[in-house]
Each structure stands twice: as structure tokens, then as C-alpha cells.
Amino acid sequence: MAKNSRNVDRDSGNKTKKNNVIRAVMSYESEDRDDKIAGKSIAVCVAVMALLAVLLFRFAYYQFIKGDYYTKKAYTQQNSWRTISAKRGTITDRNGNVLAISVSSYLVNVNQKIIHDNPSKGLTVEQYQEKIAKGLSQYLNMDYNLILKQIKTEGRYKLIAENINLEKGEAIKAWLKEEKIKGVYVDEDTTRYYPNGNLASHLIGFTGKDDQGLVCGVEVALDELLTGTDGRIITAVDAAGNELPYDEVTRLDPTDGYNAVLTIDATIQSMVEKALKETISEFNVIKGGAIVVMQPDTCDVLAMASYPDFNLNDPYAAPPGEDESTWIGNTEDNVKKLYETVWRNKALTDTYEPGSTFKSITAAMGIEEGRINKNSIVSDAPLDLSGWQIRCWRKYQDHGSETFADAVKNSCNPVFSKLALDIGIDKFYEYIEAFGFKSKTGIVLSGEANSIFHTNPTEIDMAVTSFGQRVQITPIQLATAYCSIANGGKLMKPRIVKEITDSNGIVVKSYESQVVRQVISESTSKELMNMLEQVVASGTGSNAYVSGYRVAGKTGTSQTTTSETDGRYIASFCGIAPADNPEVVILVMLDHPAPEDGTSASGGKHAAPVAGDLIEKILTYMEIEKRYTELDKTSMMVKKYVPNVSNKTVEKAIEELKAQGFSYIIADADSSADLSKLIVTEQIPRYNSYVMSGSSVVLYTSQESTRKTVTVPNLVGYSLAEAVETLNNMGLNVHANNIGNVVSQSIEAGTVVNKGSVIELELINNDTEVAG
């Protein structure tokens, strides 16, 4: 241990080197144990290493086991993101016509903090903010002070404007780049656009600020499917909100929403809406109305119109009757008003007293239960029940004894009350439930209301319910029930959404027609259809008669007597056509018609004509072949002389033509012209022409007007019906000598003639049987 001698051992003090060596050697063991710290330091070292290992595991714990959890949290605080809106799905009708579509647009937002912290060189913060506000106000055509105020608020995000078209957006982008402005962002967005404005407004509904379905319609009902998933633009920021000096901006692309294909037909919907609007103005219907058109076999809704309606592109506009100058639109009061008026889908959200249209239901029960058939003799005598008397509408001259079919035709109340009593309360209400009147139909639209029936019905309650009084149902419930009458007794779930497709057009969800239950037998359905056809052919519903199509239906006129709406009449008609092979069920509901001529509201007078009109238009559009009955054909043979309307005002001329059963076409005046001032200068066909009843007369108001001409087609071989339809569609009139098939025509095919000209047809009737 010679080396140890070099260590100066303090204990050995100033002794000689030799002594040191000896001492050191002698004390080596004891020194090692006592004066040095070998053993202790190893113990401490091991303990320290163990602690270091534990601490390394702490890192592993946070980096691996809790890694995701904390990384997510860190990510959330370290990044600020702006949303890229997902494109909301398109809504189309059954034929692919677009009803609602999202178009790309831009929105402008600002990060006030970044603007505040990064003013351009040479500008104070205020000047910089003012410069941005000025620029944006010019591009966006917005109030400068408003934008400046937004920019000066505290925070890191403020939306300045949205729904900016692409051109404007690009211009702003270019400006920002040129001026090297930081903190103003022009981000992709989508704007919902409804190409048809008011069309099917209640069915489609509209989206709100955040593209969420609002208020009503499939935009609400299918919101989740239509919405899609928003994308994001992510930027790393420091704790003060400034963007970090990394270039990476993460972009997560949005996923577009699914598309919805509706069962409605835009053409039918527009016919229906037009007809409803016209009827409402013609008969001064005060509380609006609704029309539902359904396909009985599938219970598809082909059209559903409610009036008043609104423009989907401007849903917050003032409803009719409100002062536009004081209207704001999105205030609580205004929105409430909108909900009560234009946004309300009267076919779905409003209940009403169905009146006599409900008699079909009672009749169906009676037939199904075998209590009655169309030939049963019934009495229309007043019914006394619990101190009330139920009488026929023809109060002082009731229909006496009649067949049940006639009672349906004549709409005799006591007959139905008696039938209901015969069926019995339990059974009666079982049927009400079976027809779906006690529950919502389950149509995929939001805001459907439920019916109101007496809770513990007495006999008198049931007696009035049998003819549709003192109960409240929704139009969609009645139309659905009529579908079951029309389709052989199957109550179905009304369908408004046909299918959901993805952005590639692949069907991702299909809504099949659903049969809820068989309510009545097919034979009951047939028998009832026969009776309902008679209602239109020669009963209260005769105004819905359409030549060429067999129409079944029932009118309804009800007086609503609930306290707050006392004295309000509802005129309705529910029809099915063609009766022998039903294609459409149509319900027209007019809420309180008050015609200026003072006639009282009536389903037959006010609702049936528009229903008939629509049935003809819709079935023609659907290319359902017209099959003229003997009656129709005979009426075609009725000929009339055209009256002289020349030199009279157009208004007067129309009145006269209408009165004599002619229709008219004004050839050269636009719709805005004042018809009471214009004078008819010429009419085609001329005065005293002998033509078929229902022919149209073309009126000219100026000698100079170019005559509207058409080329005469070849009609040889056509049936009378076909020939009449072809010529009427072209604006030509017919004079036929017979029914059957055309063998010759008075004006040769290819000749150019004036509209309104009369073509004389010679026909030969080969049929031995008369169609019917």
C-alpha cells in the first residue's frame, strides 16, 4: 500500500512519511470501515438509482399510459381551429328535382388578438384596425362602424359575415394577401339555397345560422342525416393566442351530408299550391287552408300544401298582414308570429273538425260490421238523444226514408248517428283507433299534432263524432284514413321521405311503405268506394266531377265551436280518383271561407271544385288514361252556340263565356292588365259558331296583334276522347258528329289555323258496348 502513503491522513498529523505508511497499512481495514464511507455510499447509491428508475417510470406513465389523454388536452389548448362547414345534403323530389341544395360560399372571421398584436409597419393599432374595418366594409358592403366594433372586442374569434359569394370571397382573399393582413380569415362555408322559393316550404323547412334544421319539415326531421361532419382548419397557437412560427396548418376535410329523396312530385306540388292559393283568394278564405295529395297504394305524399306559406330563402320575412317597415324578423315576438302563421303546416300541425268527410269512416264501420249496405233502407228522421236533437242539414224537409247509398250522397246526419249507435260505443271507437285517428301518423316530419276525441265518450258524443263534429283531427290523419279506404282497407304509414343517398348517389337508407294494419276488408272498401263515387256523380260533391275520370269523395262543412274560434267554418273535400283504380287521394281543407258574394261556407261549393280541378290536372300529368263514361260522351255531344263578346270589355266577355259553359284564352294581354278596361276586338270561334260545350274561345284585344296559330294534326283513327284532348291541348275546338273513331276532319292535317278554330270531326261508332 505504498501509494496510500501519498495520501495525507489527517489523523497522522505531522509524523514522518514512514510512519504514515505504516499507519496507513495498519489501519487500512479500520479506516475502510470507519473513516471512509464505502458501505454507506453503496446503500445510498442503490437507493438513488431506484428512485431514478421510479421517476423514469413516471415519465413512461405520462408518455405512454396517460399519453393520449394528456396529449389530447394539450392539443386542444395548443390549437385554435376554424370550422369548414360540411356540405349539407341535397333534398330532391321523387323525380330528382332539386328542392334544397347547399352551395359553396365564404365566411369572413377575424382573430382580434392577432390583429391587435400585428399592426402593419408605420400604423398604430387603431389605424390598422380602422384600415381592416374600412376594407372589409367596402368588400362586404357592411357598416364600417359595426365591423370596427367587432374587431376591437376582446377575444380570438369573431364572425364578421357569412353567405358571401365566391367572387367576393376571392376578392377579399386577394386584398388580404396584397396588404399582408394577418388575423382576417376567409373560410369556406356553405349556404342553403332553395331553388323554388315558396314551393313545399313547410315540407322542406329551412336551416338556421349554424346550418341546423329549424322549425319544420324534413330539414328538421332528417337533420342528422343531412348535416354531415364539419371539417377543421387547425393552427398551432401559443398561450396568448398568437400563431406559432410553424407553417403547418392542418386541414381536416369535411364529410358531406346525405341527400334525401322525397316522395313528393314538384310538379304536382306546384299545381296544388297554385290551386290552393287561387281558391283562397277566390273564396276569401280567411284562415288559410291545406291540400294533401297522396298515393293510396303506397301512402306516399305526392304533395302537401299549406297556406299561408313563405319563401324558404327568406323565411323571416314579414308574413302577410304585418307591417313590413316595423318587422325585424328574428325577435322573439316576430318568430312567434311566424310560427303561428306562415311557418305553420296546416296539414300537419293544425287540427280541425272534419265534418261530413268523417262519415265515410262511420259508413266503413257499418259495412264492415255488416250493420248496413248500400241498399239498406234508412230513415233521415231527427234523432232525439240525451236531450239533444240531431237533424238533417235540410232541416225542415229531411230526406225521409232512403237507401243508405242515398244517405251518403245526401249527407244525412241522423242516419250516421243511428248507425253509430247500432255499432256501439266500444266498437265505434275501436274503429276510430284502427283508422289511425287516435295516434300521430308517424310521418317523417316534425311538428305533427295529435287528434282530440272525447275522453270518456257518451252516446251523444259518439253520435256527433259519427258525422265529424266535436272532434279534432289533422288533415294528414284523414287523408291517410282515406288512403286505406281507397287501397282495399290497409292503413299505412304516410311516407314523405323515399330514401337517403350518399354523395355518390348510393342508397344508404330506404324508407319502405309500411302497412300498419288491415282496417276494413277489400269488399267493404269497394262498396264504400261505389257510394262515394255517387256523392261526386250526383250528390253533394258534384263540383268535384271530372269528365273522363271517375272520382269518389265526400264533402265536409263544419262549424268549429271551441270557445276561442267560435263561428269558424271549415269547408273540406276528400276525394279518391280514379274510383275503379285509385291513384290519388286528395284532401282539400279551407279554413273559414267567407266569399264576398255572401254565400255561406260549403265543402261542396268551395272545396270540391278545386279538388276536381286538381284531380284532372294531376291524373293527366300522371298519364292516367281518361276513360269517358257514357255520360261524359253524351255531354261531349252537347253543342252550343258561341255568344257574341266582341266590343265588350274583357271582364264582361269572360263573365258571359263562363256563364254559358265556355272557357276562354286571352291571347294578347298580360296578366297584369286591367281586364275591365280592355275591349275584345276579335273572338275565335266567331259569334254563333256551333261547337261542343266546354270549348274555349280565344279573345284578342287589339287588331294589330299577331294571331296565335297552330298546325292541325292528323286525327284520323283517334277515339273521340283522344281527339278532343289533343285538339283542346293545342287550343283548338271540336265539333263532332258522333262518338267512336275519327274517319275524317274538316281541316286537313298540316294546315296552319288560328287558335280557337273549330275542327269538325266525322266519327263512326263501332262500339257495340258503351264503356262505363
Added chain:
Amino acid sequence: MIPSDNKERKNKSNSMEDVKRRVRESIRYNQPDFWLLLSIVLLLGLGTMMVFSASSATAYASKAGSAYAVLKDQLLNAVIGVVAMAFVSFIDYKFLAKFTIPFFIGCNVLLVLVQVMGITLNYAKRWLKIGITFQPSEFYKIAVILFLAYVFSKPGLSHKAVRLMGVVIYIIPVGVGILLLALQPHISCVMIIGLVMVAMMFAGRVKLPTYILMAAGVVGLAAVVFASGMVDFSYIGERFTTFLDPERDTSGDSYQIMQSLYAIASGGLFGKGFGQGVQKYLYLPEPYNDFILSILAEELGFVGVALVLGLFALFIWRGFKIARHAPDKFSSLTAFGITMLITVQVLMNVAVVTSSMPVTGISLPFFSYGGTSLVILLAGMGILLNISKQSHYDKF
């Protein structure tokens, strides 16, 4: 290395083997411990890099000064520190031992001066400006280590005497300094010195009754200070509650520790890459100081952390080895004390950033930005190196 030690002990005969070995050892004599030096150099290099990465973010965010300002300062201190380390490593520790008592007294005087004319920052009076601004507590740490090593190895002071009179000889003198530190307040420094002192007492074979006596004294003193209301200790309680449930109030008391955990977790296995961290952007307060290891964990991942802890383990192992093989008791205890000083600070700092103990302001040796403290730390390393130079063992 241990086997070679054993050989050294066993072979006392003058065999040829023995002679060869002695020749080899004589060559190694006067050489510093290679692994210790390597670990110091690597830790210092890595630490300076991290200070650059972490401080550049703050410089960027504040938009004031250059991104290199802090780095420059740290580099300067590192260079001065390395020079100081080299210089001290050439000074015989025995020479230093002679100045132990004056140095210890001088440091106490400085601590008193802090109370009198110290600079207050962040509610604590810790700094002194005499030409340069520095924390006397940094010197005091070294002074205590030298003082205790001196006391425990003092000839003439038998173990028995030290044991019996320990209270008077070293506990009260060190206690005075600790009390002065507590008044600043500088609780973390008190903890470090306390732990190092206990470790040195343990290595110096102080028996149980003394610890009990000391513990009683500390409790009593703490009670007096607490009762006097001279220092507000309420924050200690808050730190404990936030430690137990850091997610309770992530924006308030536990903000810092949560930000540290976010940084660590975002690092994953390999980290985001040097300079790519985000947490240093104003999220994590003092990213280039007490929480620099969190930033390292974020940028270099688990691998980076393992490397750093591995380097510290290497350092500590070599430090204890030097202590074990030191020529005499004074040097042995001094080496042990200096190693313990680093060890305690590393363990506490790592424990804080991983939320393994309540937050206290303890910097990470060689990493944290700290001006003069880095110089003093490296000078301390010089002492350690000098002791290793004068020892006989396998240094490579």
C-alpha cells in the same frame, strides 16, 4: 470496477501482477474520472441546447430581444463555469480544506447581508448585488458540504465527541444558515441542504439519537417560525392540495403542473423533435428553468428523458465511486456531499415535473438557466474532479 477494487484489497503481496497493476494505477493517478467528466460535459451540452430551444419560444412570444439572448448568457456562464471547474480541479482539495471554516463563516455573513440589503424578486429576498448579482445560497450549499466533511474528519475530534457534541459543533452552525434561508424564504434550498446534511451525517456514521434531537429541533423551530407569522407558509398547504388532485383547477393552482404533464405526454416515445415543442410557447411558465425537463420530454420524448436520467445515473454512480475511493475522510465526505447535492436536486426536480411531489422551485443541475449558479455548480464539480485525480481506482 468492483472486482478490481477487491483485487486491490486482497493483493498485498509484491507479485509481478501487483507491480504491473501499481504501474498502471500510477499512470492513472492525477487523472480525473473519465465517466464523471463525460457525464458533466454531455449534460452541460444537452442542457445548453435545451435552454436555447426553450428560451427562443419565450423570446419569440414576447417579441422583445433576440431569440439568442438567453442562450448567449447561458453559454457565457457555461464557459466561465467550465474554466472555473478546470481551475478548481487543479487546486488540491487539502488546500481548500484549510479555508473551510472562513468560507463557511463568509457564506453566513452573505446570508445575513441578504436579509439586510438583498434584492427581492417574486416575494423572496434571495439575491445580493456586489458587482454581480448572485444567490449566496448557492455558495452556502458548497460551504455546508465542506464544513460537514471538515467536522466529521477533524483530527482530535473523536467520533464519540462528534456524536455527543454534534449539536454544538455542526447542527447549530448549519441551523443558523438554514434559518436565514427560511427567512428569505427559500424553502427548496432549505430542503436540499437539509437532505444533503442528513445524508452526510449518515455517511459520517452519526447515530440515531442525534437525528431525533435534530428532528425535534426542526419541528420546534418550524413551530416557532410558523407561530410568529414572520413568513407566510400558507402556500405550502395549497401546493399539497394541488399535488394530490392536479386536475381540480387546471387554470389556477395546478396550471403549471398540468402544463408540464401536457408537455411530457405530447412527447411520446421519440418526441416532436428538437425545437418543435409547443408547450414552451407561454403555456409552461419558466420553460428554460425549473421545467426544462418537461420541454425536453416534449421535444426528445421518452428516449431523450431516459438519456438524461441515464447520464445523471452515470454521474451519481461515478460520484459515489469517487467518494468511496477518496484518499481520506474529508475528501470522501466532500465527494459524497457534492454528489448528494446534485442527486437531491435532480430527484426533486424530476419528481416535481412528473407531479410526483408538490411543486417547489428546484432547478435541474446543468440544464436550468441560472447565471452564477451554473458557475458555482461547475466549480463544485472541479472539487470532485480534484478528489478523483488524487484517488487510486479504475477511472476509465
